[in-house]
Amino acid sequence: MKIVFVGLIIAIVIVAFKTLGSVMAKITPGKITPGLGSNVVGQFKNITGNIGWLFAIGGQAFCLILIWQCFPEFFGHWLKTNGFWFIQLGFVVSVILLKYAKPQVVGWVALLLTLVCLLVSMVSAGKRKSPTNTETIAVSIPKSATDRRWEYGWVKPPDVKGLVPSIRQERHKARIVYYDQFRFDIIIYLRENGTEAILSWDKVKNPDNGEWRQPNPENYGKWYLTPDSKTQPTSFNGWATNKKGETYPIWMKAVD
Numbered sequence: 001m002k003i004v005f006v007g008l009i010i011a012i013v014i015v016a017f018k019t020l021g022s023v024m025a026k027i028t029p030g031k032i033t034p035g036l037g038s039n040v041v042g043q044f045k046n047i048t049g050n051i052g053w054l055f056a057i058g059g060q061a062f063c064l065i066l067i068w069q070c071f072p073e074f075f076g077h078w079l080k081t082n083g084f085w086f087i088q089l090g091f092v093v094s095v096i097l098l099k100y101a102k103p104q105v106v107g108w109v110a111l112l113l114t115l116v117c118l119l120v121s122m123v124s125a126g127k128r129k130s131p132t133n134t135e136t137i138a139v140s141i142p143k144s145a146t147d148r149r150w151e152y153g154w155v156k157p158p159d160v161k162g163l164v165p166s167i168r169q170e171r172h173k174a175r176i177v178y179y180d181q182f183r184f185d186i187i188i189y190l191r192e193n194g195t196e197a198i199l200s201w202d203k204v205k206n207p208d209n210g211e212w213r214q215p216n217p218e219n220y221g222k223w224y225l226t227p228d229s230k231t232q233p234t235s236f237n238g239w240a241t242n243k244k245g246e247t248y249p250i251w252m253k254a255v256d
């Protein structure tokens with residue numbers, strides 16, 4: 001509907017300019033009573049005959065404003081391209097040819113080609129902005145808890161001695177093996193030689209806390225971690241106990 005509207009307005013503008021030219025051509029000094037009126041008409045004919053290119057630019061500006069109102073996406077894409085400026089030059093050349101070319105069919109052909117280029121540009125710009133177009137969009141998909149790499153850490157409060165009282169805190173690489181509303185399993189990599197601590201929590205059998213164990217040095221106890229998000233957690237905070245029954249805070253955070 002927009003394209004039909006633009007074409008109709010452009011056709012009206014062209015017909016109006018051609019009609020004005022035909023009317024002015026029929027007005028001759030011999031058919032008008034000599035005097036002030038004939039001089040005015042004569043001067044007007046001279047002015048309009050010499051500034052035909054200004055009428056072309058004015059009509060062109062009107063058409064561009066009309067297109068801008070109906071197709072704002074046209075200017076968003078084509079304004080900075082060479083095709084945009086060739087279309088403007090084509091309008092000016094077409095109107096000048098319509099006025100001076102013999103035969104005038106040359107001007108009509110130039111105008112038709114220019115309008116075709118304009119139509120193609122508008123349709124192309126509309127397709128580029130159309131929401132129905134299929135475009136490849138880079139979407140960052142959040143990683144699940146089992147796909148991330150984790151860091152596990154703990155800190156002893158002043159009243160907790162642990163197995164080695166001189167060690168007050170530690171950090172280790174970790175991996176979440178299983179995580180959902182029913183089960184939560186973690187592997188803690190304690191040493192470079194492959195020693196591991198296994199944290200396992202069957203929430204169906206024991207909804208309050210899980211159990212953990214490590215072979216060397218032998219230690220075990222209970223643990224509990226709360227996620228920062230139920231669907232895509234990036235950190236956990238909670239507590240754990242050792243085989244002496246001492247409680248200390250523990251945490252996990254994603255490192256990728």
